[in-house]
Each structure stands twice: as C-alpha cells, then as structure tokens.
Amino acid sequence: MSDHTQENHIDSVGTYVKILVALLIATGLTTWVATIDLGAFSTVVALGIATCKMLLVALYFMHIRHSSKLTKLIVVGGMLWLAILLVLTMSDFASRGLLGVAGK
Amino acid sequence: MITAAAQEREHYLNASYGLKSWLLTKDHKRIGLLYLATITLFFFIGGAFATLIRVELLTPQGDLVSSETYNKLFTMHAVAMIFFFLIPSIPAVLGNFFLPIMIGARDLAFPKLNLLSWYLLVIGGAFSLFAMIAGGVDTGWTFYTPYSTTYSNSWVIATALGIFIAGFSSILTGLNFIVTVHRMRAPGMTWFRMPLFVWANYATSLIQVLGTPVLAVTIVLLFVEKVFHLGIFDPARGGDPVLFQHLFWFYSHPAVYIMVLPSMGVVSELISTFSRKAVFGYAFVAFSSVSIAVIGFLVWGHHLFVSGQSLYAGMVFSFLSYFVAIPSAIKVFNWTATLYKGSITFQTPMLYAFGFIGLFTIGGLTGLFLAALGMDIHVTDTYFVIAHFHYIMVGGALMGYLGGMHFWWPKMTGRMYPEGWAKLSALVIFLGFNLTFFPQFILGYVGMPRRYHVYPEEFQVLNVLSTAGASVLAVGYLIPMIYFIWSLKYGKPAPMNPWGATGLEWQTSSPPPVHNFDETPIVTRGAYDYTAVVSEEVEVG
Amino acid sequence: MADHLPQTGVPQTDVRQPGVPAAHVGGAHVPGAHGGHAAHAETFALRVQFDTEAQQKDASTLGMWLFLITEIMFFGGMFAVYTVYRNWYSDVFNVASSSLNQIIGAINTGVLLLSSFTMVMAVRAGQLGQRNMIIIFLILTLLFGGIFLGVKAYEWHEKWEEHHIPGQTGFHLEGVAPSEQGHAQLFFSIYFAMTGLHALHMVIGVVILLTLIFQAKAGKFSASYYTPVDVAGLYWHFVDVIWIFLFPLLYLIDRHMGK
Numbered sequence: 001m002s003d004h005t006q007e008n009h010i011d012s013v014g015t016y017v018k019i020l021v022a023l024l025i026a027t028g029l030t031t032w033v034a035t036i037d038l039g040a041f042s043t044v045v046a047l048g049i050a051t052c053k054m055l056l057v058a059l060y061f062m063h064i065r066h067s068s069k070l071t072k073l074i075v076v077g078g079m080l081w082l083a084i085l086l087v088l089t090m091s092d093f094a095s096r097g098l099l100g101v102a103g104k
Numbered sequence: 105m106i107t108a109a110a111q112e113r114e115h116y117l118n119a120s121y122g123l124k125s126w127l128l129t130k131d132h133k134r135i136g137l138l139y140l141a142t143i144t145l146f147f148f149i150g151g152a153f154a155t156l157i158r159v160e161l162l163t164p165q166g167d168l169v170s171s172e173t174y175n176k177l178f179t180m181h182a183v184a185m186i187f188f189f190l191i192p193s194i195p196a197v198l199g200n201f202f203l204p205i206m207i208g209a210r211d212l213a214f215p216k217l218n219l220l221s222w223y224l225l226v227i228g229g230a231f232s233l234f235a236m237i238a239g240g241v242d243t244g245w246t247f248y249t250p251y252s253t254t255y256s257n258s259w260v261i262a263t264a265l266g267i268f269i270a271g272f273s274s275i276l277t278g279l280n281f282i283v284t285v286h287r288m289r290a291p292g293m294t295w296f297r298m299p300l301f302v303w304a305n306y307a308t309s310l311i312q313v314l315g316t317p318v319l320a321v322t323i324v325l326l327f328v329e330k331v332f333h334l335g336i337f338d339p340a341r342g343g344d345p346v347l348f349q350h351l352f353w354f355y356s357h358p359a360v361y362i363m364v365l366p367s368m369g370v371v372s373e374l375i376s377t378f379s380r381k382a383v384f385g386y387a388f389v390a391f392s393s394v395s396i397a398v399i400g401f402l403v404w405g406h407h408l409f410v411s412g413q414s415l416y417a418g419m420v421f422s423f424l425s426y427f428v429a430i431p432s433a434i435k436v437f438n439w440t441a442t443l444y445k446g447s448i449t450f451q452t453p454m455l456y457a458f459g460f461i462g463l464f465t466i467g468g469l470t471g472l473f474l475a476a477l478g479m480d481i482h483v484t485d486t487y488f489v490i491a492h493f494h495y496i497m498v499g500g501a502l503m504g505y506l507g508g509m510h511f512w513w514p515k516m517t518g519r520m521y522p523e524g525w526a527k528l529s530a531l532v533i534f535l536g537f538n539l540t541f542f543p544q545f546i547l548g549y550v551g552m553p554r555r556y557h558v559y560p561e562e563f564q565v566l567n568v569l570s571t572a573g574a575s576v577l578a579v580g581y582l583i584p585m586i587y588f589i590w591s592l593k594y595g596k597p598a599p600m601n602p603w604g605a606t607g608l609e610w611q612t613s614s615p616p617p618v619h620n621f622d623e624t625p626i627v628t629r630g631a632y633d634y635t636a637v638v639s640e641e642v643e644v645g
Numbered sequence: 646m647a648d649h650l651p652q653t654g655v656p657q658t659d660v661r662q663p664g665v666p667a668a669h670v671g672g673a674h675v676p677g678a679h680g681g682h683a684a685h686a687e688t689f690a691l692r693v694q695f696d697t698e699a700q701q702k703d704a705s706t707l708g709m710w711l712f713l714i715t716e717i718m719f720f721g722g723m724f725a726v727y728t729v730y731r732n733w734y735s736d737v738f739n740v741a742s743s744s745l746n747q748i749i750g751a752i753n754t755g756v757l758l759l760s761s762f763t764m765v766m767a768v769r770a771g772q773l774g775q776r777n778m779i780i781i782f783l784i785l786t787l788l789f790g791g792i793f794l795g796v797k798a799y800e801w802h803e804k805w806e807e808h809h810i811p812g813q814t815g816f817h818l819e820g821v822a823p824s825e826q827g828h829a830q831l832f833f834s835i836y837f838a839m840t841g842l843h844a845l846h847m848v849i850g851v852v853i854l855l856t857l858i859f860q861a862k863a864g865k866f867s868a869s870y871y872t873p874v875d876v877a878g879l880y881w882h883f884v885d886v887i888w889i890f891l892f893p894l895l896y897l898i899d900r901h902m903g904k
Contacts, residue, residue: 010772020762024755030893031751034900046893053889061765061882068703070286071710078714081314082721084401089350089725092405092417093732099415211694213704279711287704288694317715321722325838333812334834336726341811341827341834347729351722619693 009066019060026053115518115615130215131618136201137516138222143189143197144585146229149236150184151578153177158540158574161567166558174557176240176258183245184236187267188229190501191359194366195312196225196277198508199305201516203281205609206299208290208627210619213283221276228270235259235266244555246356249337249348253329261330268323271316274362278312281305290608292627299607299631300389304369307393311358311365311400319355322348346412353404361400363497364464365393367504368435371457374507375439377605378454379446382632385438392431399427409480418477425475432468436461451603452526456507459534463499467492470545485555488548491541499537506533506584513588514598518615521591525583533580539573604637690870702872709876713883716846720887723839727894730835734828740820741832742898744809746800750896753796754888760789761885768878774868780861783874786881787854790847797844801837809833836895843891846884853877 030049038045059065064072116133126134157177160168169177204212212218235241241263243252252260285298285306326348328334335341337348376383383389405413405421413421439461448454470492473479483489514520543566548554552563559567601610612621629636695701731738763785770778808815811830818829857877860866866874 010769013766013769016762016765016769020758023758023761027751027754027758027892030897031747034747034893034897042899046897047890050890050893054886057761057882057886057889061761061885062879070707074707074710074714078314078717081401081714082717082724085318085354085718085721086725086728088402088405088417088421089347089354090728090732091420092346092350092408092413093729095414095416097414209694213694214708215692215694217708275715279708279715282711283704283708286707287700313711313715314718317719318722321719321842324842325722325726328834328838334837335811335827335830336834336838338827341830342730342734342825343831344729347726351725354722624696 009063011060011063015060019056023053023056026056113613114617115613116618117518117615119618128219130211130219132204132212132215132218133201133516133616133620135218135222136197139192139196139200139225142222142226142229143192146184146188147581149233150181150189151581153181153184154574155578157181158571160557161559162571164559164561164564169557171557172242173240175242175244175555178555179241179244180236183232183241183263183267185497186245186359186363187270188225188232190363190497191274192225192270192277193363193501193505194370194508195281195305195308195362196221196273198370198505198512199281199301199308199366200277202512202607202609203302203305204284204288205612205616205620206302206607207285207288207293208608208621208625209284209288210621210624212280213288214280217276218280221273221280224273224276225270228266228268228273231266231269232263233266235262238262246349246352247323247326248352249326249329249345250339253326253335253337261327264323264326268320268327271320271323274312275316275320278309278316281309282313285309290625290627294627296387296390297627297630298390299369300372300383300386300393301366301369301607303390304365304372304393307397308362308365310394310397311362315355315358315362315401318351319359322351322355325351346408349408349411350404353407354401357404357407358397358400360493360496361396363501364504365396367460367501367508368393370504370508370511371439371460372435373605373607374453374457374511375442376632377511377603378451378457379443379448380604380634381442381446382630382634383438384441384444385434386630386632388434389438392434395431396428399424399431403428403475406475406480409477410484422475422477422480426472429468429472432464436465436468450527452521452523452530453507453511453603455527455530455534456503456510459530459537460500460503460507463495463503463537467495467499470495483548485553486548487544487552487554490554491544491548494541494544499541503533506530509584509588511603512609513591514602515609515614515616517592517595518598519591519595520598520602521584521595522587525587529580529583529587532576532583536573536576536578536580540570540577541573543567543569543573601637604634606632606634606637698869702875705872705876706879709879713879716883716887720839720842723835723842724890727835727839730828730831731894731898734825734831737821737825737828738832739899741818741829741836742896743900744807744818745836745896746803747896747900749796749800750892753793754892756789756793756796757885757888760786760793761882763789764878764881768871768874771866771871771874772868774866774871776861776864776866779866779871779874780858783854783858783861787851787858790851790854790881794844794847794851797840801840804833804837811837839891839895843884843887846887850877850881850884853880 026049030046033045033049034042036042058075064075116131126138129135129138156169157174160166160174160177166174200212200218204210236259238259240258241256241260242258243256243260247260247264252264285302289298325334325336329336329338335343337343337345339345372383372389403421403425405417406425409418409422439457470488474483474489474492510521510526547563547566547570550563552559598614600613602614603610608621608625608627609616611625691698691701695704763782767779767782767786770776770782804810805813808817810816811834816826816830818826821829854877857874860873
C-alpha cells in the first residue's frame with residue numbers, strides 16, 4: 001500500500017503573507033497591463049498572469065507542495081481532461097470552412 | 105450444518121428491521137438493494153414504452169399513436185433506460201454491494217454520501233417520472249437545441265432537471281468508489297491482486313467523475329436558455345447549436361462506457377469462475393478497462409459527422425474512434441483465451457457471459473462501420489444505428505448485468521435461484537434479443553430512418569419479426585423477475601461459495617454479516633488463484 | 646450544484662453504529678492490520694469503516710480533490726463556450742467586456758484573495774490546534790466572502806439598469822451595430838452564467854463556513870482533528886482560482902480599446 005499520508009507540514013505566517021502580497025500585486029499588474037495594446041499577446045499575458053496566480057494559490061494555499069503524488073496526479077489529470085475538452089472542441093471550430101464545402 | 109446455522113446467524117438483512125432501518129441505512133449492501141428496487145422500476149417503465157413503440161411499428165400506418173405521442177415514447181424510453189437504469193445498473197447495485205467486499209473493506213469510504221447518492225437518484229427519477237405522467241417530453245434523449253430550448257412545448261425542464269440531479273448521484277458514486285479503491289483495500293490487497301470487476305468499476309468511476317459534470321453544465325446552460333433567455337446556443341443571436349452537441353456528447357459518448365465497462369468486469373469474473381482458470385493476460389484486461397475510459401473521451405465527435413461539424417474535425421474523430429476497438433478486442437481475445445483448456449461449466453451466469461461476448465462483438469464491429477466517415481453518412485439516423493447501440497447496451501451491458509445478478513444472487517440474498525428456469529430464461533432472452541434487433545440492422549441498411557412511426561410497406565416483414573422478437577424478449581425478462589422473488593422464500597439456502605469462485609466475497613457467509621467480514625481478511629494471493637479454493641458446490645437444477 | 650458538499654467536508658460524528666457488536670468495531674483496531682497506530686477514539690471520531698485516523702483523513706482529502714476535479718470539468722464546459730464565441734465575435738466581445746467596471750472587478754478580486762489568505766490561516770490555526778484563532782479566521786473569511794458577493798450583486802444590478810441583461814426588453818449595448826446586438830447578448834449570457842455559477846459556489850462556501858464556525862465554537866476541532874477545516878479550505882481556494890481566471894477573461898479583454 002504505497003498511498004501514504006501527507007506530512008503535516010506547517011508553513012509560517014510570513015510565507016502566507018508573502019504569497020498574498022504577490023497575488024495582490026499580480027492582480028494590479030494584470031489590470032494595468034490590459035490598458036496597453038499588446039495585440040494578440042494581451043490575452044497570452046492575461047492568462048499567463050492568471051496561471052501564475054493559480055499556481056501560487058494551489059501550491060501554497062492548497063498545500064500541493066506537500067501533497068502526495070496521488071493528489072498531484074489528480075490535479076494534473078483534471079487539467080489534462082479540461083485540455084481534451086477545449087482542444088478537441090476547438091479542432092472543429094478552428095477548421096470550419098477550410099474546405100469551401102457548404103456547411104463543412 | 106451450514107443451512108441450519110444460516111437461519112440463526114446475524115447478517116446484514118436481519119440485523120435490524122423496519123422501513124427506517126432501510127431508508128436511513130449506511131450499509132453499502134442495503135443501499136445496493138435500494139438501488140436494485142429503483143432501477144428495476146425504471147427498467148419496467150422503459151420496457152413499457154418500448155412495448156408501445158414495437159406494437160406501433162407492427163403496421164406501416166400510424167394507427168396506434170400520433171406522431172407527437174410517438175416522439176414522446178422513444179424519448180421517454182431512452183431517458184428511463186439510459187439515465188435511470190443502465191447508468192446506475194451495475195455500479196450502483198452490484199458495485200455498491202460487492203466492490204467493498206471484494207477489496208476486503210467494511211464499507212465504502214463515505215457511507216452517508218452513498219446513501220445521499222441513492223436519494224439523488226430517487227429525486228431525479230421523481231422529476232422525470234413527473235414529466236412522463238404530466239405529458240411527456242418529445243425532444244429525443246439528446247435534447248438538441250434549438251428545438252429543446254425554443255420550440256418544444258413538452259416537459260423539457262422537468263426531465264432535464266431530473267437527469268441533472270441523477271447525474272450528481274452518478275458523480276458521487278464514482279467519487280466514493282475511487283476513494284474506496286485507493287484508501288480502503290485490505291492488507292495484502294495490492295492493485296494487481298484486485299478482481300477485474302473492481303478494475304472495471306474503477307475505470308467507470310473515472311468516467312463518471314470526469315464526464316458527468318460536463319453534462320451537468322450543459323443542462324444548466326439549456327435551463328438558463330429556456331427559462332431566463334440567456335441564449336447561449338441560440339442561432340438567432342449568433343450562438344451555435346453544434347456547440348451544444350459537442351458538450352452533450354463529451355459526456356454522452358463516454359457514458360456508453362459507463363454502461364458497458366462494469367459489464368465487462370462482470371464477464372471477466374464469470375469467465376474465470378466457470379472455466380476455473382485465471383483470466384488470461386490479467387494486466388492487459390485490467391489496463392484495457394482504464395484505456396477504454398481514457399480513449400472514450402477522445403471520440404465524441406463521431407456523433408456529429410452530419411451535423412455541421414468541420415470535415416477535418418470529422419476525420420480526426422473518425423481516426424481516433426478506431427482506437428477504442430483495440431482495448432475492446434484485447435478483452436474479447438483474452439476472455440476467449442481464458443476459456444481455452446478450461447474446465448467449463450454451463451451454469452446460468454456463464455450463459456450470459458457467452459451471450460455478452462457474442463453480442464458485444466457484433467455491436468462493437470458494427471460500431472466500426474459507424475466510425476467510418478463515408479459509411480456513417482449512409483446509415484446515419486437509420487435503424488442500423490438503433491441495432492448497433494442496442495447490441496452494445498442491451499446485448500452487452502444488460503447481459504452482463506443479468507449474468508452478475510445470477511452470479512451474486514446467492515451471496516446477496518442467501519438463496520439459490522432455480523437453475524433450470526434460469527437457463528431457460530437466459531436462452532429465451534438471447535433468442536428474443538437477436539430476433540428483435542438483427543432485423544433492424546437490415547432495416548437500417550436498406551434505409552428505414554429512426555424516430556418515425558410510419559414507414560413504407562416494404563419494411564413491414566422485418567418490423568413484424570422485430571416486434572415478435574420483442575415479445576419473446578419481454579417474456580424472457582419476466583421469468584427472472586418471478587423466480588428471483590420466488591427464491592427469496594422458497595430458494596435453497598445458499599452456501600458460502602456455491603460456484604467455487606476465488607473472490608473475497610465468497611469467503612464470507614451468504615448473506616454477509618453487517619461489516620462484511622468477521623475479521624479483516626489478509627490477502628496473500630492473486631485474484632484468480634484456484635489452487636486454494638474451498639468449494640462447496642451445491643446441488644443445483 | 647454542490648449542495649452535497651457538507652457531506653464530504655463535514656465528518657459524521659456518530660462513531661459507532663448502534664447494533665454493531667463490539668467485536669466488529671474492535672476489528673477496526675486489529676494491531677498491525679494496516680501497520681497503523683491505534684485510534685484515539687476519545688479525541689475524535691473514527692468511523693467504523695476506517696482502521697486509522699490517517700486513513701480517514703486521507704480519504705476525506707482525496708474525496709475533496711476528486712470533487713474539485715468534477716468542478717474543473719463543470720466550469721470547463723463554460724470555458725469551452727466562452728472560447729468558441731470569443732473567437733467568433735472578438736470585436737463585439739471587446740466592446741462588451743469594456744462595459745464592465747474593471748476597477749471594481751480588480752478590487753473584488755483582491756477581496757477574494759484576502760479571503761483565501763484568511764482561510765489558509767484558519768487551516769494553519771487548525772494545524773496548531775488554536776481553537777480561537779480558527780474561529781477568528783473563519784469569521785474573517787466569511788466577512789470577505791460576503792463583501793465579494795455584495796459587490797457582485799451591485800455589479801449585476803448595474804447591468805440591469807444599463808439594459809445589459811440578455812433577453813431583457815430594450816437590451817442595447819452602445820458601440821455595437823444593431824445587427825450585432827445578438828452577439829453582445831451572447832457575451833452577457835456567458836457573463837451571467839459564469840459569474841452566477843461562481844457566486845452560487847460562493848454561497849455554498851458561505852454555508853460551509855457558517856457550519857464550521859458553529860462546530861469550532863462547540864470545540865470540535867483540535868490539532869489532531871481539523872479535517873473539515875482543511876477540506877473546506879481546499880474548496881474555498883478552488884472557487885478563488887476559478888475567479889482568478891474569470892476576472893481577466895470577462896473584464897480585461899483588450900481593455901486598451903476603452904469604452
């Protein structure tokens with residue numbers, strides 16, 4: 001039985017405060033950077049910042065850093081399935097009309 | 105000896121009495137029986153709709169019901185059978201009862217959640233039943249927009265809400281099973297010592313957990329579009345109905361594997377037990393369940409070949425669809441190899457297992473026809489499709505369910521069923537099934553479309569054959585219903601291990617004690633090791 | 646949606662089912678059965694199906710993570726809808742997005758992040774067994790969650806005043822051609838569906854918080870048993886993560902184009 005209990009790791013208050021400050025700064029940053037015309041990159045930047053914030057929350061607040069391999073696998077698996085949903089759905093919408101056949 | 109003791113001994117059925125002891129039970133075995141009662145009710149409701157459909161189709165004219173009523177009949181047949189019978193069938197009844205016992209646990213990880221799941225199914229079922237009684241729903245079980253959101257005046261919301269609620273029942277059951285398999289295995293029960301039924305249910309649970317929420321959100325979007333006019337899929341506002349179909353089939357194609365995978369797990373147990381051999385290529389069969397669960401999520405677009413999906417996406421989905429055939433074939437070949445040189449006995453559960461293998465193979469191979477882009481355009485929305493998925497869902501999933509019910513009935517109730525009647529009904533079901541659905545392959549191929557109650561006279565002979573088969577099939581389903589109930593009172597008391605099987609469930613008494621085992625079992629060998637089985641073969645017949 | 650959450654998050658308190666012979670329950674503590682330690686039944690509730698407290702805690706945590714995966718897929722369906730229409734009607738979506746109040750959105754994001762911080766502090770207090778601190782931080786979390794919902798309600802009301810509710814008679818979005826008003830309605834359909842379902846999850850979270858505060862006051866939690874706080878924390882952070890993505894996707898698309 002390899003599934004083993006996660007250690008009860010207690011982070012310091014300082015760590016949590018630092019993460020909170022980083023998250024608030026990132027929120028300000030993403031709001032500000034949206035005012036600049038980056039062309040197609042503005043979406044990339046916005047989602048990049050959001051992903052960083054998600055990682056901070058997940059790794060520190062949700063303690064994934066100290067979690068079992070199984071928990072990490074579950075999280076990665078969930079992301080993968082979300083990607084399957086988005087990518088295969090978009091495979092249709094992105095290739096509509098490429099053949100010049102009506103309705104295809 | 106055993107029989108006398110069995111009368112006295114305390115077990116899960118006689119530990120407490122009264123309605124409250126059942127409705128508030130946290131015992132996974134009792135909850136399994138609650139599910140059994142619920143889904144049996146829906147099976148007969150769905151069966152009644154099927155009967156009306158087949159009677160209507162006896163003649164080319166629409167002389168029994170109007171076309172509007174006919175639309176409602178096939179919709180409600182599908183809703184009852186798919187969402188309230190097939191999807192909960194094996195996991196919620198047999199899985200609930202046996203998964204914890206098979207891994208040596210005292211219960212599922214979350215017993216209260218398990219009870220809640222049953223209540224959710226009942227509440228969802230009540231909504232759908234209400235819709236059926238109040239006037240029915242006519243959209244087809246797929247609820248395609250914009251018909252369902254904009255034009256249909258039938259009970260779409262009540263039915264969809266019922267399915268939404270039942271979906272959470274399915275999600276919570278899956279979640280419960282996954283945690284149980286990860287956290288509750290008995291000492292020595294390693295992953296590769298688990299029975300293949302447990303593997304199959306584990307894979308099914310993954311689909312339930314990953315797929316069902318997408319159905320849930322799709323129904324929410326349908327709901328807000330119909331009720332609050334948030335027109336998410338509304339073409340009048342530039343929305344795309346095909347997007348609805350993508351979301352719907354993201355769940356509903358894998359849902360087919362929710363129905364058939366547990367059945368495959370049952371068949372693995374049956375084939376091994378009744379040929380007294382370890383399953384050939386155990387690891388391959390175990391992993392093929394998981395890979396069917398995974399690949400099943402990559403193929404949904406083959407339901408959209410003719411509905412405005414791009415041709416490139418169609419090609420991708422068609423190509424990916426073929427990959428499902430690989431793990432399915434691995435299973436069929438490995439079952440066949442297990443039979444080779446086994447000491448095969450033809451008891452009732454084994455008859456169902458044989459039925460499953462043959463019918464599933466036909467259903468699977470015709471599925472390949474439908475996965476081919478060009479062929480699919482010819483047979484889309486014809487009876488070929490109807491025949492194909494009934495071979496999978498009735499010939500496959502239902503055969504496995506009935507096989508499992510016969511196999512485990514002695515353990516669940518402590519009573520043997522009459523073997524002679526059981527063999528007879530297995531035969532009647534097999535013949536009736538083929539007579540019902542084989543003609544539909546031909547009907548579809550020559551061009552009879554689905555979902556019409558009026559058809560050209562040329563199709564009548566095959567339709568009469570099909571209806572005749574359905575009558576035989578109905579008789580075949582009624583016989584087990586009768587002798588199962590009869591056996592509760594008059595059946596011979598079942599010994600601990602009537603089949604000489606290897607699973608942990610056969611090493612506890614029949615019926616099992618409240619916490620499954622008198623002491624926690626310690627597992628020291630693989631799932632199908634027949635060298636150490638203490639068998640108490642019972643005189644059957 | 647997730648109204649079953651308290652069931653996963655909150656443990657059952659009845660340790661042993663009545664009518665179970667002692668021998669069965671004793672079976673839970675067979676020494677060496679899982680190589681685990683004997684359960685401290687006096688400090689917290691070990692349910693009959695488990696052998697050790699570690700096993701019970703692991704099961705709850707695993708169950709919550711699996712539940713969060715179902716939530717990812719639930720919101721995933723809406724993200725798919727968003728992605729498709731955003732690509733099709735990007736110009737209209739830009740205008741519609743700009744009609745939202747970014748500053749309020751950003752401040753509300755900050756409030757939600759603060760609530761995540763207080764939530765993780767409540768979990769930390771649980772780890773350390775500081776009962777009073779658990780209560781204080783849970784109340785703070787509740788407060789920030791309430792502020793978030795209040796601001797959200799204000800924003801929705803604003804949309805109502807501006808006739809930006811899809812299906813509303815007189816729906817009109819300034820700066821969009823009459824022929825494309827339908828596409829603007831699609832944006833707001835998605836906006837209300839996504840923020841609405843997010844808010845519903847927040848409301849469920851608030852109910853869970855209230856339950857936890859009540860339980861904490863009853864002295865249920867200690868350093869050896871704070872699992873409900875722990876798994877409720879996971880849920881709360883997850884709802885936060887969803888908002889972290891909703892904020893840029895709904896409020897910040899090409900904001901440089903201005904109103």
